[in-house]
Amino acid sequence: MDGFKEQILKFENHLELLAKNFLPTSSSLQVISDSIKYSLFSGGKRFRPLLCFATAELFELDPEKTIPLATAIEFIHTYSLIHDDLPCMDDDDLRRGKPSNHKKFGEDIALLAGDALISEAQKILVQAYSGEQNFKDLFVEFSDSIGVQGMIAGQVLDLRLTDTNFDEMKEIHFLKTGQLIKLAIKGVGYLVGIDSEKLNSLNDLSLNLGFAFQIKDDLQDFMAGDESDSEANMVNVIGLEKTQHLIQSLSKDIKTTLQTFSGDPSSLQALIDYNLNREN
C-alpha cells in the first residue's frame, strides 16, 4: 500500500476540495453538509480508489485520470454504507468504531445524504469523462452495476435471505460487494480503451476479487465473534477451513489472469496480497 501514499494523498485532497465545492455552506444546510462529510471522511481504507490507481499502472495510464472514477465509486460506496446502516436495513449503530450516520445526524438526514451522493457520483463521471470515446459504455455499466440488477439486487437478496447455500451467497457477494470492485478495475479498462475480450477478462477477475474481499470480511467478522450478519457469512455456510482456502485460491487465480496482460501488475498483486493478509 505504501507505493500509493502520494496518490492517496492527492485523492484525499481532491475529495476535500470537491466537498467544499458541491456542499452547501449556509447555516440552515450545514447539517446535510456535515452528514455527508462525516461519512466521506471516516477513515475508510480507500480500497476501491487504490484499485483504480493500480489498474492505471497496469495499463500505463496516468493515475490522475482515474481520480474522478475513484471518487464516483467512493461516493456510491459511502451512500451504500449510510443507507445499509439505517434501522430499516441492517440497523447498525456503529460504523468503523464511530456512531453511524443516522445515529449522529438523524435518520432523515442520513437518508438524504445517501440520496445526494448517488446523483453527485454520476455527475462527477459526466463532468470528467463525457468527452471520452467509451463514455457511454462506462456510464451505462456504472449505472447498471449500482442499480436494480446490480448492487441493489444484492441488497434485496441479502435482506430476503432464508436458507443459505454457497451459490446464493456467491451471487449476493458478487452483486453487493463485487460490483464496485469491478467498476474500480474494469472502469479503468474503459478509460484506456482496451478491447472487449480484455474487458471481459477484467470483469471476471474483478468480480472474483470482490468475492475474495467480501469473504475475507466474513472471515474477520467470524474471528472477531461479530454475529450481526451471521446468516450471510460465508464461514457459516462452508466452514472456516474452506473459506480460508477459497480466499487463497481466488487470489491465486486472479494473479494468474493478471499475468496475461502485458503491463506491470505488481501494484494490483500487492493489493490482492493486502486483502489476503489484512487484519481489519
Add this chain to the structure above:
Amino acid sequence: MDGFKEQILKFENHLELLAKNFLPTSSSLQVISDSIKYSLFSGGKRFRPLLCFATAELFELDPEKTIPLATAIEFIHTYSLIHDDLPCMDDDDLRRGKPSNHKKFGEDIALLAGDALISEAQKILVQAYSGEQNFKDLFVEFSDSIGVQGMIAGQVLDLRLTDTNFDEMKEIHFLKTGQLIKLAIKGVGYLVGIDSEKLNSLNDLSLNLGFAFQIKDDLQDFMAGDESDSEANMVNVIGLEKTQHLIQSLSKDIKTTLQTFSGDPSSLQALIDYNLNREN
C-alpha cells in the same frame, strides 16, 4: 390536457416497455420490481412530462425527443415521493389514496426502490442524449437540481423548519417542487439549443410555475382540511386570500413571459390554466 392524450399514451407505453427492460424478472427479485412499478404507475398526473411536451411545442421540437427527459424527471419525482413517505421523513401511510410504497413492500424495499430510481434516471439521460451538443450542461443542471443544493436542500429546510415566513416558504417551494418543474421546461430548452438569455427566461418562469403549482397544492390541502404538513402550508403563512391572489398573479406573469418567445405557447398556457383550476 386533451391535446396531449396521444402523447401521454405514448409516454405510458414507453414507461411500461422501459420497466420491462430494466427491472429484474427472477422470482427472488420480484419484490423490488413490483415496488418500483407500484409507484411508477400509481395514477400520477404526469404534469412534468406534459410540461416537456408542451415546451417542445413552443420550440417546434418533436415531442418524442423529450420522452427520455420526461421519463428521467418522472423517475426522480417517483423516488422523491417514495422516500418522502418513509416513517423517518413525512411518515405517510397513504399516497394517492393507496398504501404508500413502504406500507405495501416494507421500508427496506421502499428505500432501495427509491435509490434505484435515482441512478436509473441519470442512465436514461446518458443513453438518450450523450451525443447532443448541450448534453453536459443538461446533465449537470439535472444533477444539481436534484442534488444537495437543489431538491435535497429543500427537503432539509422543510424538515428543519421552525418559524415560517413567506421568503423561507418560497425558497423551500422553489427547491422542493420548483426544481423538477424547471427541469421539465428548461431541459427542453437545452435540447433545442436556445441561447443563455432564453434559458434564463425559461429558468425563471418555470421556477415560478413550480411555486404556483406547490401553493395550489397547499390551497387544496387547506380546503380539504389536510393538516399533515400545515406548518409548511403557504395558506397558514399568508392567509387564504393572498394565496389565491398569488397563484393568479404568478400564472399571469408566466403567461406574459411566454409571449416573448416566438413559438406557439398555447399548450403551456393550457397547463398553467389547468393548474389554476384543478381540484386535486
